[in-house]
Amino acid sequence: MTKKDVWVAGLITPVVIAMVLLFVGSPAVTASDQPSGANAEVKIDNFSFGPETIKVSVGTTVTWINRDDIPHTVVSTDGVFKSKVRDTDEKFSYTFTKAGTYPYYCSVHPKMTGKVVVQ
């Protein structure tokens, strides 16, 4: 092997290894499971929260965005957070600093319920 070959191999190898690590290392991200994200999103549509249960890590900011054509609210059943009324395309965010389970609902349409699980 020439010096150049060695040099190229030396350059490519870490790149290849990095790429392999990149694909192997990132977890399969499903809509409801984001174990290591600083931000997460819940869509409000058709009188429901999607995903209904979202799992996030401590320190994550969850943003609810209303895609429905009716206003909704996001209200913790334990008094932890409470949004103003959100019309179509409006958002509400809350940063979860403590682990725990946070059930919430829409105070306007109380059959709409959801849960944030903070781990």
Add this chain to the structure above:
Amino acid sequence: MTDKKNDLIDQNLQDFNNDGVDRRGFLKCMAWAGTGLVWTLSGGIPVSRAFAKTHGKDAGKSGDFSFVQISDSHIGFNKPANPDVTATLQIAINKINAMPDKPDFIIHTGDLSQLSKPSEFDSLDQALRGVSTKQIYFVPGEHDMLTDNGEQYLQRYGKGTKGAGWHSFDHKGVHFVGLVNVANLKAGGMGSLGHEQLEWLEDDLKGRSASTPIVLFAHIPLWTIYPDWGWGTDDSEQALSYVKRFGSVTVLNGHIHQIMQKVEGKVSFHTAMSTAFPQPAPGTAPSAGPMKVPADQLQRVLGITDVNYLVSGRSLAVVDSPLGDSGSSDSRSARGLALADPIVG
């Protein structure tokens, strides 16, 4: 005619004595030619006489009166289901103003506004200033409680009311009770009256003669129509137990933006159309949200409700009219009242 209409009419006819008149045939005719369903509640007074008295030349017998229910004006809503809810409200107002027998008052069963904004309430008030009937009674819908727990609503429409806006009044011998079942809603629940209001209701009804006709009105239906969509009131059973002893009870609701009716003993339940946008029938859509219909059909699925009370028999007749005529030959317009050729006497 649908099976559902047949069922409801059959139910209504159970109270009537068989005196040889083909009232069944008459009511079927009314349902076809009228706008929705025509009810006479309690008392055994034939429907035909009811309409002849109120809307024919005998109109004006002392004690008889009518009022109009409108509901769910949602001023501020501007999505495709109806980009101009103020315009359709105005059509409803024009319809009320054109009624040959002026209603004594109007009841609005809630969701006056879309977002409880002052500007929305202002627009509503401005439109209502054009109604020739000046007395209007209100109860709030959940859309009127969106800021400060309904403070804005109470300031404007809550004078003389208690708690979240409940109140009662008497009119020509009929006792009316406006209930609020949209405050302090609990997660996973439906409408809720709450302990304080229930206690007030029990007290309000105490001592009244059982022959006093009662009209309860509230935003969310006081009977369970479709729990998945929150169409019901968790503690309405208790409220209904307080009116059980009365001879004639009519329950008027809104919230679901379509007509639904039920008779249970001496209690008749009725929900009104919205003046803003229709909603789907239970379970026929992913959610209860605004339902788009072709623009030329919108006025047919919006409407007002005319309620006629007749002293003789203490009966109330409830007639729904859409804002717009169908224009077809088997017209289902609000001419149902005029079609009442008396069969009896």
